[in-house]
Amino acid sequence: MKVFSSPSKNLMYLIYRLVSPIIDPVKLYTGLIGYFWFTWDLIIYTIKSPSSRLLTSNIYPVLDEKVSFTPFDAHYYYQQLWVFEHVLKSKPKKHVDVASTYQMSGYLSKIVPTTFIDLRPIDTSLHNLEIKRGDMLHLPYEDRSVMSLSCLHSIEHVGLGRYGDALDPMGTKKACKELSRVLAKGGKLYISTPIGKDRICFNAHRIHTPKRIISYFNQLELVAFSVVDDSGVFHEQARPEDYRSQNYACGMFLFERK
Structure with a gap:
């Protein structure tokens, strides 16, 4: 979540967040x-191609893609490259992904047998990809x-009810403990989450300081850290x-159990 230096901008952004889910x-x-x-493009296209039949029932306006640069979410773009590169180098026999994007598990399944666990699993069938319905607090x-x-980009959501899970103020901490529990000796755990000043942006996500995230994985050793x-x-x-x-950076933590 963005935070501006101007109080008036923060107020306007709050109003926008409250209104935008509806309008x-x-x-x-x-x-x-x-x-x-x-409308102008439609007129010009019709003039240039008078023989074409543009049926009104087939018109499909797309109004937000005339831009100079393709917009993208830097958090999700870089975190997927980060994990993919590390997994490719480490060459595990199997990989388990918990509640990341479904694209991530699909990509990983092309280089290693992958299990994707999510509270809301996708309905698909791919070679090397196993899909399970699961709760991050009970793997x-x-x-x-x-x-x-x-x-x-998942532990920050646990316990906020956004995805139909039970409300739990300690959700993120409990999720970190559960992920730590299942990690084997010598195993690698790849975590990404919003970092910055501690706060709860209910019900979207939590933001934690890097120090707090590291403390939640106190049974493991941090061996690498990247950030957007x-x-x-x-x-x-x-x-x-x-x-x-x-304010809203993305921390990428590579933990190992020594």
Whole structure:
């Protein structure tokens, strides 16, 4: 969640967050503007191709893609590359992904047999990909039994009810404990989560300082840390303490059980 230096901007952003789930003022504005050029393009296209039949019933306006640069979510883009590269290098026999994006588990299944566990599993069938319905607080594995494990941009949601899970103020801490429980000796755990100043943005997510996340995995050793900062810049080799005052960065933690 963005935090501005101006109180008035923060107030306006709060109003926007409250209203946008019902009516998004930004999309409404850009949509109205978009219809002007859409109508103009439609007229010009019809003039240039008089023989084409553009049936009104087939018109399908797309009004928000005339941009100079393709917008993308830096957190999700870089975290998936980060995990994929590490798993490719470590060459585990199997990998377990818990509640990351379904794309991530699909990509990983192309280089290693992968199990994808989610509260809301996807309905698909791919070679090398096993899908299980599961709760991050009760993973279907014995203690210290998983050698390669990932959980990307997910622990911050546990216990906020956003995805139909039970409300639990200690949800993130409990999820970290459960992930630690199943990690085997010598195993690698890949975690990403929003980092910055501690706060709860109910019911979207929590934001934690890097120090707090590391403390939640106190049974494990942090062996690498990368980050996408508030400006969307990826830093592969970073120090957690340098990012404790960010607003909404993405910390990527590689833990091992020694």
